[in-house]
Amino acid sequence: MTTSINQIVDDDFVRALPKAELHAHLSGSISPSVLQGLWKRKRAQGQCLDLEDPLTAIRQGERFVDVVSFFPLFDKYIYALVDNVWAVKFVTGQVLQDFEDDGVGYLELRTTPRENLCSNMTKQAYVTAVSETLREWNESRRLADSANSVIQHGNMIARLILSIDRKMTAVQADEVVDLAIKYKFPREVDDKSAIHLGRPLEAPVEERFVVGVDLCGNPLRGEVSTFTPAFGRAKRGGLGITVHFAEVPQSSTGSELSTILSWEPDRLGHVINVPQQYADIIKKRKLAMELCLSCNVLTGLTTGGFAEHHFGRWLKTGCAIALSTDDVGVFGSPLSNEYLLAAKHFDMPPAALVWLSKSAACASFGGRKHMLELIRRFEQRETGGGQDATEL
Numbered sequence: 001m002t003t004s005i006n007q008i009v010d011d012d013f014v015r016a017l018p019k020a021e022l023h024a025h026l027s028g029s030i031s032p033s034v035l036q037g038l039w040k041r042k043r044a045q046g047q048c049l050d051l052e053d054p055l056t057a058i059r060q061g062e063r064f065v066d067v068v069s070f071f072p073l074f075d076k077y078i079y080a081l082v083d084n085v086w087a088v089k090f091v092t093g094q095v096l097q098d099f100e101d102d103g104v105g106y107l108e109l110r111t112t113p114r115e116n117l118c119s120n121m122t123k124q125a126y127v128t129a130v131s132e133t134l135r136e137w138n139e140s141r142r143l144a145d146s147a148n149s150v151i152q153h154g155n156m157i158a159r160l161i162l163s164i165d166r167k168m169t170a171v172q173a174d175e176v177v178d179l180a181i182k183y184k185f186p187r188e189v190d191d192k193s194a195i196h197l198g199r200p201l202e203a204p205v206e207e208r209f210v211v212g213v214d215l216c217g218n219p220l221r222g223e224v225s226t227f228t229p230a231f232g233r234a235k236r237g238g239l240g241i242t243v244h245f246a247e248v249p250q251s252s253t254g255s256e257l258s259t260i261l262s263w264e265p266d267r268l269g270h271v272i273n274v275p276q277q278y279a280d281i282i283k284k285r286k287l288a289m290e291l292c293l294s295c296n297v298l299t300g301l302t303t304g305g306f307a308e309h310h311f312g313r314w315l316k317t318g319c320a321i322a323l324s325t326d327d328v329g330v331f332g333s334p335l336s337n338e339y340l341l342a343a344k345h346f347d348m349p350p351a352a353l354v355w356l357s358k359s360a361a362c363a364s365f366g367g368r369k370h371m372l373e374l375i376r377r378f379e380q381r382e383t384g385g386g387q388d389a390t391e392l
Ligand SMILES: CNc1ncnc2c1ncn2[C@@H]1O[C@H](COP(=O)(O)O)[C@@H](O)[C@H]1O
Pocket: 025, 026, 027, 028, 071, 074, 075, 110, 111, 112, 113, 163, 165, 216, 217, 218, 219, 244, 247, 295, 299, 326, 327
């Protein structure tokens, strides 16, 4: 396979392959050039004069971050530039466009509700800003669909996951779950009952895109049992549960991993330092995994380069895998490139990459049908025949 990669699995193939992105942090997905636009705008208004140019502050794709230096990049830098409702909407729109341009057909964008007192941005206003941008995006894609009466490649639909940060208190985590429930994407049945019951907590139906709740943040911080009640509420509220799992050895203790597994998560992110007994539970439950090659290699969360990445081991387990970017703005590797890396380092021919894309689709909290249809059309084009997308 490695010999044929240049002939068959090339840039064009991985970009054209419809892909589901399930693990992308909004603030980490903003390209340095978009951040630079905000930076210039602020400087013209005499603000952020002490902040370095994003093009030099974020040396995309280089190995300049480790788990200690990585997280302050958000708190001390990106959040200073994206600090008001207008900026949140602007960057969200740009991020959606970047994913679609890379051939993503279904995106679950995750973000942590945050406030900025100086610009009067509340957490609710933050979530509304992201939701409105998603609404505008999804509506424009729906128009494109009806105009062409077919789903074109590039017609990405987007959903939202709200993140609880490990440094939050139980009360703050509950606030995130409140917002997630309020903005929960209405599945058909819920939709009807929402109308009949007139649930007071809900946001306008056309702005509800939240399909899940995540636990993220610096894995060296926080005690996960703090969040057990919040994840219990999220689960009972019908939301998907995805959790950053065993990112570093310090966050891979038996008590942390058992606590997280007791929340009955649907998906796990990163899944790096997993002791055998927990790996067995994951396999038995067939939990889906969001694996991020470039992020893990560039931050040194894994050792041995791409070839030794645990993606290769999980691939053999039968668990669904969603290859994901994590923070493409920082690591500089779009999802298509992650597929290319998988092909190169794990000997995956084109059919295996198509299988991988279906695997991600099946792990999604709502994009399965849309993605399988996109992939079916892609396979039809590639083979010139009428093959159906075989489901996993
Ligand atoms: C190794 N990778 C990672 N591990 C854990 N958490 C991560 C992460 N990459 C990003 N985040 C989390 O996402 C936030 C930024 O996006 P939002 O402001 O929420 O859109 C960061 O503050 C961090 O909590």
